[in-house]
Amino acid sequence: MRTLRFTLAYDGTNYSGWQRQANALTVQELVENALTKLCKETIKVVGSGRTDAGVHAHGQVVSFRTSCAIPAARLAAALNSLLPEDIVAREGQEVPAEFHARYSAQKKLYCYKIYRHPLASPFWRLYAWHVPGELDVAAMRQAAEYFTGTHDFSAFCAAGGTKVNPIRDIYLSVWRQSGDVLEYHVEGTGFLYHMVRNMVGTMVDIGKGKHPPHVIAAILASKQRSLAGVTAPAQGLYLDRVTY
């Protein structure tokens, strides 16, 4: 058996997220169907992490085991001939048997996009959160700094999430402005369910002046989901890069 990995970019608009489900179309299902056809054997894949319905990816990493002989260098092109245009594979490579797209991940980088123009844009509606009012970006930048380091992120984990270790290390947490689009870049060891979207929702409240930036420290310490802000909508979130 060989172990192969590749990277996927996808527009999440038309999918019920990454993870295979019984009655909904997911990216994992289409990728497994394509690989099963390509390898002429049933293929199960592992993704670096789940993405929710409507969430996008520039750099989802996928691994799988196969006994087929397809050259790693040809894998991405062969896959792209079978996948729809909103899912694109690249960088196929053979990896050691112990490689696992999820368990071997060292850190993940996400991006969240906010479209700030007073009017909604037909071109951003599926690719950013439209926040039309004034935002104090300096306050949001200060708030973002409170997330860096090692924290218990229970307050930013969706209620009803499974019991996982809520301690996470955040290496990068910054807002960058590019024209009408404000981007939040966050990199860490891993993220709890809805964690990035809850962090963004809370920082947008701070940008609107509802709380001062240092409230982040208090919310983290409280471990209470009810103290954090709304969950920012899915379509602004992008899984950008996974590092192994």
Place this chain on the structure above:
Amino acid sequence: MRTLRFTLAYDGTNYSGWQRQANALTVQELVENALTKLCKETIKVVGSGRTDAGVHAHGQVVSFRTSCAIPAARLAAALNSLLPEDIVAREGQEVPAEFHARYSAQKKLYCYKIYRHPLASPFWRLYAWHVPGELDVAAMRQAAEYFTGTHDFSAFCAAGGTKVNPIRDIYLSVWRQSGDVLEYHVEGTGFLYHMVRNMVGTMVDIGKGKHPPHVIAAILASKQRSLAGVTAPAQGLYLDRVTY
């Protein structure tokens, strides 16, 4: 009767173009339906120009006549409450009775986007033409210059187009590079059917080295559609601005 105008941005992906058709969903139909509901009388609108299926707009201009009393300043917001999210109105204003979105237009600015990365992008597939190979942008820029001025554009008009005056003035014809996206900006008194897409298809052939830039002069002089290049796909084209 009052005459009103407003500006529309739309993502053309889900529509069979601007102009109302019997058995296909068009932007004009949705706008007329929304205005008819708003004004409580049957409204017929005039657009500055037709856009084909899949073509986008940042600044389509629309005019209509009505006896209803809706304040011009409230028109766009009221329309947006009735339109789908991929069509957005702005800048409603009352204009003199002689204003006509099509006949009063002095010039139109179009943009055509090419995505140049070797791999297709799921995020550009509906918003640009994917041209993965090498392109000699300097040659394309030289070619673009040949279009400026007053010319007979018969060679760049789709075969079977109606008999209209093929003479057009082009004020601006430039390529601008922004990362992986190459944009063609062209402004003129008006454009024949498929004219911008045929100009772009021909310039891409020049960028690929199939012809030297000065071939544009010969193609214009020939008035033969068969000498020009392919029609670039619809999804890269944007109606950006109409000037009155």
